[in-house]
Amino acid sequence: AQSVSQHNHHVILSEAASLELGCNYSYGGTVNLFWYVQYPGQHLQLLLKYFSGDPLVKGIKGFEAEFIKSKFSFNLRKPSVQWSDTAEYFCAVAGGSGTYKYIFGTGTRLKVLA
Amino acid sequence: EPEVTQTPSHQVTQMGQEVILRCVPISNHLYFYWYRQILGQKVEFLVSFYNNEISEKSEIFDDQFSVERPDGSNFTLKIRSTKLEDSAMYFCASSVGGVNSPLHFGNGTRLTVT
Numbered sequence: 001a002q003s004v005s006q007h008n009h010h011v012i013l014s015e016a017a018s019l020e021l022g023c024n025y026s027y028g029g030t031v032n033l034f035w036y037v038q039y040p041g042q043h044l045q046l047l048l049k050y051f052s053g054d055p056l057v058k059g060i061k062g063f064e065a066e067f068i069k070s071k072f073s074f075n076l077r078k079p080s081v082q083w084s085d086t087a088e089y090f091c092a093v094a095g096g097s098g099t100y101k102y103i104f105g106t107g108t109r110l111k112v113l114a
Numbered sequence: 115e116p117e118v119t120q121t122p123s124h125q126v127t128q129m130g131q132e133v134i135l136r137c138v139p140i141s142n143h144l145y146f147y148w149y150r151q152i153l154g155q156k157v158e159f160l161v162s163f164y165n166n167e168i169s170e171k172s173e174i175f176d177d178q179f180s181v182e183r184p185d186g187s188n189f190t191l192k193i194r195s196t197k198l199e200d201s202a203m204y205f206c207a208s209s210v211g212g213v214n215s216p217l218h219f220g221n222g223t224r225l226t227v228t
Contacts, residue, residue: 032214043118044157044205044219051214090157100145100212101170104157 002027004093006105013081014113021076021108023065023091031095033074034102035065039087047089050074061085083114120206120220127196127227135191135223137206146189147207147217148181150174157205163189164212196227 007022025031035047048059055067065076074091091105119138127133139146148160161171163181180192189208193200203222209215 034216036219043221044207044217046216046218049216092157100162100164101147101159101172102217103159104149106156 002031002093002095002103004091004103004105006089006091006108008108009106010109010111012111012113015083016080017112019076019078019081019085019110021089021091021110023074023076023105024072025074025091025093025103026072027093027095029095031093033065033067034092034094035059035063035074035076036090036092036104037087038090038107044090047076081110081112083112086110086112118206118208118218118220120204120223122223123221124224125226127225129198129227130195133193133196133225135193135204135206135225137189137191137220138187139189139206139208140218141187143208143210143218145169145209145212145215146181146183147209148191149205149207149219150202151205151222152199152202160191160204193225196225198227201225201227 003026005024033050036044037047038044047063048057050057050067058064063078088107088109090107092102094102121136146163149157151157159172161175162169178194182190205222206220207217
């Protein structure tokens with residue numbers, strides 16, 4: 001069965017610091033990978049997605065993620081965070097034959113101090 | 115940008131009562147999903163729906179749950195006899211295609227069972 005693990009549950013950074021959030025998944029077949037963000041009181045929004053091709057994926061708001069197949073990882077990065085990046089970040093994986101469901105990680109709550 | 119809309123935003127109900135959570139997916143989307151997020155926990159898959167039938171469901175989605183697309187626009191989740199542990203945020207999502215298309219989420223319905 002697929003699973004997704006996010007190693008950091010809470011991260012606190014100062015503005016302008018660099019961010020890297022870890023995500024590992026367990027499924028060995030072809031997968032589609034996503035990062036979603038949930039700002040306080042809002043719904044889940046797609047940050048970026050990986051289906052195939054260039055393993056370095058650029059998303060909205062300056063975020064990027066790198067797919068490393070050998071490590072089953074899809075870490076999220078941002079070189080310089082802003083106070084407005086305070087939110088919860090979810091990694092998700094979809095894939096495998098006969099399934100359309102997305103499996104989400106437990107989320108990482110990011111707080112950026114102004 | 116088209117949105118997935120959910121009503122109500124908050125629902126309080128007594129244990130044993132039936133609730134219906136409503137969702138209007140994006141109009142040209144074909145795949146519909148319900149997820150839930152118990153406070154402080156991860157986003158969990160409940161059910162996926164395509165071509166007017168359930169395509170996949172989780173172990174959470176037992177006989178107390180049902181989904182329906184009654185009129186070609188609404189997508190509803192019914193909980194027949196609510197339990198305290200059903201208290202959660204319920205998210206509806208839709209996508210154009212299956213696993214290769216990102217999910218678009220609604221703002222969620224916060225269900226509180228007392």
